[in-house]
Amino acid sequence: MKKEDIHIGDWDRILFGEGPPAYLLEVVVRVALVYLLIFISIRFMGKRLIAEMARADLVARVSLAAAVGLAIQRPGRGILVSAVIVMVIIFVGRLLAVLVFKNRHFESAFQGKYSTLVNDGVIDIKLINKLLITKERLFAALREENIRHLGQVQRFYMEADGKFSLVSQENPAPGLSIIPEWDPGLRESQQKSDTQLCSTCGTLQTTNPIVCIHCGNNHWEPAIYLPKKVD
Incomplete structure (x- = not known):
């Protein structure tokens, strides 16, 4: 014009x-x-x-x-x-x-629908891969909720709008550590139990299987627990 x-x-x-x-x-x-x-x-x-x-x-x-x-x-x-x-x-x-x-x-x-990313301390690996969510991103979201290991998590949802929501365990069991590997000082200071968990999804090792029955991983690590507070 x-x-x-x-x-x-x-x-x-x-x-x-x-x-x-x-x-x-x-x-x-x-x-x-x-x-x-x-x-x-x-x-x-x-x-x-x-x-x-x-x-x-x-x-x-x-x-x-x-x-x-x-x-x-x-x-x-x-x-x-x-x-x-x-x-x-x-x-x-x-x-x-x-x-x-x-x-x-x-x-x-x-x-959209909600998605259950963590169920009773176990990560749904297939689902997070489908949603293109890395374990690091998942663990970061859990740390924002003041979670230290997966045994503290009953359910961890990804809502339809993309936000995360947490339902904590009332009586936490030992679980997979979510402290990042680039912080070895804090990671090594955590209390370890005799229980072995899948290092990928957090599934409890039973009867010494070679691979995890949940995700197929063959690497295991000690579960982490939080020491009870003394009154």
Whole structure:
């Protein structure tokens, strides 16, 4: 657009842009499809992408940023187009919220499901590999909850929104240490028991098997326990 085409009183251009008013109807279809496309793409890109906010909130923010940006930066883009986009985003967002509330299958399809990463002190290795979560990342999340070994963990979930939640054992059993190997001083200072555990997933060794029955690992290490506090 040439500078001589820009006039402050040109309300047709300011409101509708360079397109005809009928283009607003096409905008409704375009933004609804793009909204759903972004939503589905984020759904399949994994939980960790959205760990800090709800999936619908993330999609809405991305869509709103795209809607208002062009109207501000391009003189040929009308404000009404952005207004229609915003209204469609709000409508689609509220529609999805209603569907999620009324239909559990729809909720699982769009919001995802929770995953049990640790079950009674044992890591689900296949699951964390599927979710692309390393043991180091898992152990770091547990240390944030003031956990020292897996025997303190009854359940450790990855929620549908990508966040972690912990259910602690009321009576902790000896478990696999989660202190990193690059801190040998603290790791070696932990109290070790005679119980042997799989060094990969934390499964208890029984009847001296060659490989772990849970993950197939063949390396074992002593379980860690926390000494009881003396009153």
